[in-house]
Amino acid sequence: MKSLSTPHRHRGKLIIVEGIDGSGKSTQISLLSRWLRSQGYAVAFSEWNSSPLVRQTTRRGKKKEMFTPTTFSLIHATDFADRTERYILPLMRAGAIVCADRYAYTAFARDVARGVNRQWVRNLYSFAIRPNIAFYFRTPLDVALSRILGGRDALKYYEAGMDLKISRDVEESFKVFQGRILQEYEDMIEEMGFHVIDATQSIEDQQKQMRAVVKREIGRSLRTQVLRAPVLEQNPEHASGAR
Numbered sequence: 001m002k003s004l005s006t007p008h009r010h011r012g013k014l015i016i017v018e019g020i021d022g023s024g025k026s027t028q029i030s031l032l033s034r035w036l037r038s039q040g041y042a043v044a045f046s047e048w049n050s051s052p053l054v055r056q057t058t059r060r061g062k063k064k065e066m067f068t069p070t071t072f073s074l075i076h077a078t079d080f081a082d083r084t085e086r087y088i089l090p091l092m093r094a095g096a097i098v099c100a101d102r103y104a105y106t107a108f109a110r111d112v113a114r115g116v117n118r119q120w121v122r123n124l125y126s127f128a129i130r131p132n133i134a135f136y137f138r139t140p141l142d143v144a145l146s147r148i149l150g151g152r153d154a155l156k157y158y159e160a161g162m163d164l165k166i167s168r169d170v171e172e173s174f175k176v177f178q179g180r181i182l183q184e185y186e187d188m189i190e191e192m193g194f195h196v197i198d199a200t201q202s203i204e205d206q207q208k209q210m211r212a213v214v215k216r217e218i219g220r221s222l223r224t225q226v227l228r229a230p231v232l233e234q235n236p237e238h239a240s241g242a243r
């Protein structure tokens, strides 16, 4: 399998987080990037589905239910390619630490859960840079569901997979759809070399484990290789993306 199997040779480091909706990814990656920044490293942040090139299209298409699973997949890949070439790659070349909230694995899990061919979607992302560290937040569905509903009133149409017409009941649909995504993530652990974090633990415990992994995996090159900078401002174009 070609996709994401070759280590990159850039000076910078790429750290990504993955997991189903509500697994705590954003919470953890933001704590981790703040920690790295506080040590004087140049840290940049990248979010899934945030490229200005396709944001409007995604929004409009979602509203009108214009996408098929394949066109959805292609749109996300376009978004990701734009972000890779214009944002992630230059930062990696410059030696920054890029922290990404969701990465190509989100497409591998979601698009396959929507019925897209596994190998086809992996091939589509063969240009992606292999992360130095990929964290996967393992979360039971009911935990994810209660965290999402604890933060807002209702599940979103696409996060519940309502477009797939699995069930007219939103919670039921969420469980089936996110259950499929969960299974795809589980099946990727070995293939992609995920560091599995038990996401039912406290925020602090998870963060401790992540920092230990970072020290172990890239501690040496952090001291010798990575760009240092007081603060590397977020690129405003990429700062606020939808999921």
Ligand SMILES: Nc1ncnc2c1ncn2[C@@H]1O[C@H](COP(=O)(O)OP(=O)(O)OP(=O)(O)O)[C@@H](O)[C@H]1O
Binding pocket: 019, 020, 021, 022, 023, 024, 025, 026, 027, 028, 147, 148, 150, 151, 199, 200, 201, 202, 203, 243
């Ligand atoms: N370890 C934890 N224990 C309890 N609640 C948590 C924990 N981690 C995060 N939360 C809470 O769960 C909710 C979802 O967390 P967060 O937004 O970080 O998840 P996410 O994986 O980024 O979700 P999404 O995929 O929807 O962006 C938030 O309200 C957050 O405060």
Ligand SMILES: [Mg+2]
Binding pocket: 025, 026, 027, 101
């Ligand atoms: Mg999030």
